[in-house]
Ligand SMILES: [Zn+2]
């Protein structure tokens with residue numbers, strides 16, 4: 001992984017995120033390492049790549065900017081595990097590698113400034129920053145990219161639900177908020 005490429009990707013990730021913070025610095029490195037291990041080129045969209053993100057912090061934006069995977073393309077899956085890790089999955093070959101940020105899991109954090117940390121991320125080879133595992137990914141058909149796999153209507157609120165995200169209640173399709181409660185509460189309905 002050459003340093004000019006890193007600087008180029010770091011700049012792009014910083015623009016996407018709004019700043020180059022420590023998370024963007026390490027996330028850029030992680031994303032580039034992932035592409036390298038999957039033998040995929042930079043600055044391209046890869047139709048056969050799905051990235052599973054385990055974190056929804058700064059690092060996530062770097063992974064999105066560098067890999068060009070996105071939620072809208074269904075090529076970026078947010079798992080909300082709260083862990084500094086991501087898995088790169090090739091849908092064609094089913095090869096998958098989970099990459100973990102070594103630093104995030106260290107017990108004794110090194111005392112360094114953000115600038116020192118960013119410099120270290122830039123200069124250290126990825127093998128020394130991350131641990132990798134070969135994994136087998138279980139992906140349902142309904143999670144694959146492409147047009148919606150199923151479409152139904154909630155038998156309670158009547159709203160459309162795609163890709164099998166509905167539940168069955170007494171043999172009828174019901175959306176998750178109707179079945180389990182939503183993140184919102186209706187205050188006033190538009191007339
Ligand atoms: Zn940030």
Ligand SMILES: [Zn+2]
Pocket residue numbers: 154155156157158159174175176177178179
């Ligand atoms: Zn509903």
